[in-house]
Amino acid sequence: MANTSLDKSKIRILLLEGVHQSALDTLHEAGYTNIEYLKHSLAEDELKEKIADAHFIGIRSRTQLTEAVFEAASKLVAVGCFCIGTNQVDLKAATRRGVAVFNAPFSNTRSVAELVLAQAILLLRGIPEKNAKAHRGDWLKSAKDSYEIRGKKLGIIGYGNIGTQFSVLAESLGMKVYFYDVVSKLSIGNATQVNSLKELLNISDVVSLHVPETPATKYMFGPEQLAQMKPGSILMNASRGTVVDIEALAETLKSGKLLGAAIDVFPVEPKSNDEEFVSPLREFDNVILTPHIGGSTIEAQENIGREVAEKLAMYSDNGTTVSSVNFPEVALPSHPGQHRLLHIHENIPGVMSEINRVFSDNGINICGQYLQTQEDIGYVVIDVDKAYGELALEKLKSVRGTIRCRVLF
Numbered sequence: 001m002a003n004t005s006l007d008k009s010k011i012r013i014l015l016l017e018g019v020h021q022s023a024l025d026t027l028h029e030a031g032y033t034n035i036e037y038l039k040h041s042l043a044e045d046e047l048k049e050k051i052a053d054a055h056f057i058g059i060r061s062r063t064q065l066t067e068a069v070f071e072a073a074s075k076l077v078a079v080g081c082f083c084i085g086t087n088q089v090d091l092k093a094a095t096r097r098g099v100a101v102f103n104a105p106f107s108n109t110r111s112v113a114e115l116v117l118a119q120a121i122l123l124l125r126g127i128p129e130k131n132a133k134a135h136r137g138d139w140l141k142s143a144k145d146s147y148e149i150r151g152k153k154l155g156i157i158g159y160g161n162i163g164t165q166f167s168v169l170a171e172s173l174g175m176k177v178y179f180y181d182v183v184s185k186l187s188i189g190n191a192t193q194v195n196s197l198k199e200l201l202n203i204s205d206v207v208s209l210h211v212p213e214t215p216a217t218k219y220m221f222g223p224e225q226l227a228q229m230k231p232g233s234i235l236m237n238a239s240r241g242t243v244v245d246i247e248a249l250a251e252t253l254k255s256g257k258l259l260g261a262a263i264d265v266f267p268v269e270p271k272s273n274d275e276e277f278v279s280p281l282r283e284f285d286n287v288i289l290t291p292h293i294g295g296s297t298i299e300a301q302e303n304i305g306r307e308v309a310e311k312l313a314m315y316s317d318n319g320t321t322v323s324s325v326n327f328p329e330v331a332l333p334s335h336p337g338q339h340r341l342l343h344i345h346e347n348i349p350g351v352m353s354e355i356n357r358v359f360s361d362n363g364i365n366i367c368g369q370y371l372q373t374q375e376d377i378g379y380v381v382i383d384v385d386k387a388y389g390e391l392a393l394e395k396l397k398s399v400r401g402t403i404r405c406r407v408l409f
């Protein structure tokens, strides 16, 4: 019988953006050795070349997986985003090609929440400015514009995993927490949901953005929202760089309206640590600028490395898609002594009956079958006696609506 299940040494994995060593260790332990590891992200042309023979790719927030990149990635089986956000991946392009995308939805949540809490305390005390002045030899000992965090109002925009963690930490220091979210959410602790962004901005001393990048959040924070903020308040953004209109923020800072700001993410970020960081915010001493390190702690990176690598290895070894961000989720048992067929198809009427006909017409007994569908695609996994894997694979490939089909031994 032809050896159709790929030998692990032939499965090529491209890891970009310096993902943690734990990812490499996890993949090695799972038997994957054909790994190219790069510390930086790649621009589209170079990426298209490198991805052409990759079966799996691991990225962080910087690498853009566009339609054109997927078009060049004819062997790609899955993408691992070693981070929370997946806005850098054209998920529709991935799904159309039957490429599963995984991420680490919780592993750096706490790191971001701790950072923004620390930034709020520093900004309320005017520390960034005092620190910058001290470095230049100026002694700014004064209580002017310095406040405790206790009793201040925190306005969280996007009350998801990070927003709620931040909410809990802030309350423990005596902040009063309000939040705005497009979805009605159960308040954690004593937080209060408000009905509009305007209402939130009108009452908050500290405003913090924790929304994903979506068409609705792109530049959701511009001149109008800055005008609605309280004089002397603070703006923090550790979500995505496109959420805040940076030019408008620079104008508002120039006017002296805000006490300060903390910005971790930018519309354009350097590709690597060797590139200059360019931003109109560089001139302001009362702005904390951090190089997109909200999730960059040893703890978070180590956990993310392991978590996402495990998801990739699991999908490769066994077909499990639990917690995929674009695929129907199927949790699968092991399949000793059997061949496992993974069939990804367009979710159109009649595909399943055609698939089942392949087995009945060819006298192939189905030992196990698992199916999940979502709006656009269906994912069916069929275990058969190992004598029939090759025949079934060939037949399944010609079923109408088939996007991709592979067999695992």
Ligand SMILES: NC(=O)C1=CN([C@@H]2O[C@H](COP(=O)(O)OP(=O)(O)OC[C@H]3O[C@@H](n4cnc5c(N)ncnc54)[C@H](O)[C@@H]3O)[C@@H](O)[C@H]2O)C=CC1
Binding pocket: 084, 085, 086, 105, 108, 109, 112, 157, 158, 159, 160, 161, 162, 163, 180, 181, 182, 183, 210, 211, 212, 213, 214, 216, 217, 220, 238, 239, 240, 264, 265, 292, 293, 294, 295, 296
């Ligand atoms: N700076 C950094 O290093 C990091 C940044 N992030 C960013 O933070 C984002 C949030 O992360 P999580 O809290 O884990 O996501 P999440 O999905 O748990 O929460 C996002 C929340 O935003 C809400 N939301 C969506 N659109 C909205 C809108 N237009 N207006 C108001 N609320 C809206 C959602 O309903 C949800 O409650 C990620 O998508 C990522 O872009 C995440 C980790 C690290």
Ligand SMILES: O=C(O)C(=O)COP(=O)(O)O
Binding pocket: 060, 061, 062, 082, 083, 084, 085, 086, 108, 292, 293, 294, 295, 296
């Ligand atoms: O987890 C996320 O969404 C982040 O923004 C962190 O991205 P990074 O892994 O630091 O490029």
